[in-house]
Amino acid sequence: LNPGDYVVHVNWGIGLFHGIERVKSTGNERDYIKLEYADEEFAFVPIEQVNLVQRYIGNEGEKPRLDRIGSKAWENRKNKVKKIVEDIAQKLIDLYSRRKASVGFAFPKDTEWQAAFEAAFPYDDTADQVVVTEEIKTDMEKPIPMDRLVCGDVGYGKTEMAMRAAFKAVMGGKQVAFLAPTTILAEQHYETCIDRFRNFPVKIARLSRFVLPAEQKKILLKLSMGEIDILVGTHRIIQKDIHFKNLGLMIIDEEQRFGVKDKEKLKEMKNNIDCLTMSATPIPRTLHMSLLKIRDMSLLTTPPKSRQAIETVVDAYSDDRVAKAIRSEMERGGQVFYLHNRVESLLEIRKKIEQIVPESLVDVAHGQMSNSELDDIFHRFKMGGFNVLIATTIIENGIDIPNVNTIIIDRADMYGVSQLYQLRGRVGRSDRQAYAYLLYPGNKSLSEVAMKRLQVISDFTELGSGFKIAMKDMEIRGAGNLLGKDQSGDVYSVGFDLYVKLLNEAVHKLSKDKSYVEASEVLMEMEYTGFIPDSYIVNPQIKMEIYKKIASVVTESEFNSVLSELIDRFGPIPDEVSSLLSLAEIRIICRKLN
Template identity: 40%
Template structure:
């Protein structure tokens, strides 16, 4: 009854500035009442951090907390109110004096070194490429900075020490907006400190008791503000809402000091006149209360027309507020619905896509070891090369303009990688063998697709009204992605063509709900539907979901798997054959059943089925609609090749009620483990504990039992048989155990909403993609998920390992995950399409090259043969490279080299050039010449030229058909040689 009590309270009390509520939801409701009553409302996020906690794990909340506090302090109005969840009130809130701003203005003088220092004290992190809030990058006369209170980052261009332009830029593309900004008030990333205050705080942090992985202002700054820098709630005249009172008692159980603070606060009394309302039929409700004073809140007239209300009886206020209360003589009713925040975010941890020591695959020479960029001078011309090491210390220098011929090697996880030998030709034979097999696979895929095209599809009559009711009964709001994909499936059903659709999306993003819509439409059209999953565990999960969802509609759902008794199986088979049973969920045994009138088969994680089962599925594919679901994404390029033979849909947006996973990096400590397990068990949840060594997993179990003897632990790893694993996992899902101690076998395909804490032992031994996948096992329900990355000796960790773990800690939001993680997953997702039987070929040439060849094979069979990519040998004695004076960071240069080497047109090169000028300033001579070299390469490819070389002023051009052309440049200078070649190529375009 928060809204009613607060509204009533505001009618008499108006002289306070701070309201404490239970959580985010209550803060929103209170804020709506305050705004309706004419107060300016500022809402702090729910920061559930205890003193000494690492604040990097609360990165999003910290950014929001500082942004809202700054805005509140800036507001001189007397009618302002700060609304804060109780946990946030218990943290020291920074005072107004820690929120200075620095105004940047066009034409002002800016001393770069002094500015760099000041921003460091203000909490900005120096990075190579600005991608997140609170980061800064200074590159000569270009400064990129992302203030935490801004939606976009800023790019400041200097001319000497004068500000020449201020523009916003997009972190994903790194491109600036065209419009300039006259001035901008920079806000601190943390607190506006000077050198002295910064040093004092760092000293306090060093003595603070905390198990935080990093001990700096970003991790622990809030806890050392001290009385001089922090506002505690006693300073304000603070009121507590009724909803917060229960929470107070809960806090008192754990923390007496906090409880003492809370006892000084004043409570808002329960409402006497008003109560909250939630009418289901607004028109009927208004007719019942028409003698009262009725105020309707609606953001537009359309909402009024939708409820069809007689305007004479009501007062309509155009407002976006959501307040629903009534008294004996008044009704305030809102027609607005809360807007759901879209949580879809793009990856923002940019770590080197290629690092020294990574395995790479060269299209012609096979697997080698990447050794970074190196510069060499050949015949008086300086160029950048990529150094690749092969077996027997052989080295290959690859010109950077040909970087497109290599890719990161991704093989079977955990498999040993064998490096190839240069110049043996064995890799070419391997490629040829793989190509043969791929053409078989591709022709199989295309043949099935062609066959289906010939068949008249089952046309299903879908009732739109019924589908709308089914959606309304879901109990949550569908994401836009879900609505779009359901629409695509229903269109397929009505089209008269057979559907063969692949649906990919992260686990928990709502694939099952989409499948249930498809099944519901099928059954309502009078047909049968099957849902087939590769494991008994997945099967039982789907059976539960479908049974709950369809019970209301009198749709019978059964389950057929290895745990079904012989008698039950007989009944199910009989009912499926007669048509008495409409929906059946099962494992591969469903491939052999006889059906009365099947119309849809939903296949979950199809790539996990064996060869024989896939053969049976092929027979299905010819005369029923197929919906395949996968939790791994499909590479964009392969998706395009497949789109002509298979429909493809993606779910990229998580459900609005899903929480982010709170991530902590900690040194291994029994106290941390005990606390994490106890907290999860207190709320009735279960825990995953990942220990990735089978040899010591039993010792780990004993260690956990010595800490907590009553713990019920299930131990699983790859040496335990599949049937035992499945049976035990079902017991775990039925809550027979508290902790699942396992190797990383839980990395994919497990969806247990009751597990919301995962502890990963020796996290530094995992790859970034694996850690991101493991973290994704928790936080799948509406509960907050917790992930602990434990490391043995943090001092012994390499800098890059630390960097990766910290990046994961402060990027725990949904849909995050490094470019690297996505790259791995995406490539593996493509591998799923062709099945695990191909693992031999994949291991030999790597996923990326394998998929490229599969793409080419499909395109060739579809008559879309791409022009064979010709290699142009350019031997011009010109110095052409992206200079390290222009871009200092190797990885940024490498990324640009990769992109430029893949350019297919001059337009692509010009776009990158524009971006480079924007990001790094005016091109220097070697960099400009490198871009011209790429232009020469593209034009030469288009003209079937295979070689361009020069000796002094004489330039030789050789064509594919052996034709030769000789040109004379004005001088031996680089610019003259380039100009002569470009003039010739352009004139022959």
């Protein structure tokens, strides 16, 4: 938290964080969180109650209205959201129960072929990949249909997890349907399958616009006779004329990007075959935990070893800067994305690039083109047909071209943090150093918000940091996708963290989870001296993180974990911190006594 950030106090609502103030009173010294509410009313929250205060995550760029302490508006909003999340939780639990009651196919244990296939993967598995592989196989070996969602950033290994599941299905005598939302993505997956299975007796085909009608007929016949093991394609492969002889596994990439009718068809098909869904939308761990009761999920959060952080340059626009960036990429045999988000001036930009870098081959792409035009352009770009693609934000999702390792974002000041993060992620898909140029007009003064956004992106370049910093509204969208409809409005009214907490409580309560004990609020009024001195932890962000950890402990094992971490990271515990820890122990005892 930084002064000026919006926060949510569970009991008082949305306020403004002013910082931590140390207060001396009756011989004692304690830290308090200073919050501002409507009508410039200030409140001081004892630091041991910091777990009641969360950062407000809402719609980027929109300032929420401060609540008035003591007014009923906050309680009313909170109660409304409570009712909504209970409805959502009930629907999800019903869906889960129906699936658990249906009968599927139990795949046999791994064969020697499976071990050989996995050993042929040219990289070392990350710790996450080892766990997720095991989770998928365990699901497949049960007689209940698998419905697992694998979440992870692009390049973190989701596709390899799908390949292993597909191989296991084929070894078990079943066919596999591999669906992607766009032709270009389907082509990418087809090429990956051909490459990954090339030394194994697996027959692969694909259905897309790039396959001639006569060839499609042959594929459909072979599929119905069981002569094709894996079929890759778009929604074309779930249409009425497609007949699998023995379908056992469906792999779906980015399910949320399919249309409503396709989603309904997929729901029907999922009932008694195994289903593995992949998504690059990051799912925050808190939401992951709350949904564990109702959907099987796996997280891939470890970047591959060879992946390098993207070098990010924030600068005023100049022809010279753009020409140098394009030339240096072309000189190493690479390609460039040039992002310009105004369709009407794309051709002007194309002319300019062709003037300042005459040796470059340039093309354009935008959302007003037909799907077939776009597919052709992306296909030619992927095959190395030209060097520079000038495009609108249409490139934001699902374009995976390892040879593109420079992106130039024109008018970067016009984008939100998560969108800049997403766009920057279009490059850096290989072990080659990638570059992102975030350019703004040198002749205009930028707003404070725009400068702050550009600063965040340039500061947080290390791998995985975007997962924590820049993806907050992506997380909200991810929540919307998982919950079946967009819940953003409800999320914004109480803030993301509280929304997830309410959902978590509703899921556990409605699923009658006997092991779940709702953490009761323990408030203590006592005189003591307790704070984290600067001599122990000087960084205010880390200090706040530790305050949160101490305030959030509910069990003895959590307490011991925090205690060990403090000693390990910062050394012997001073008396002032010891007081805070003693309070945490008292709270644990009070909760036990209820």
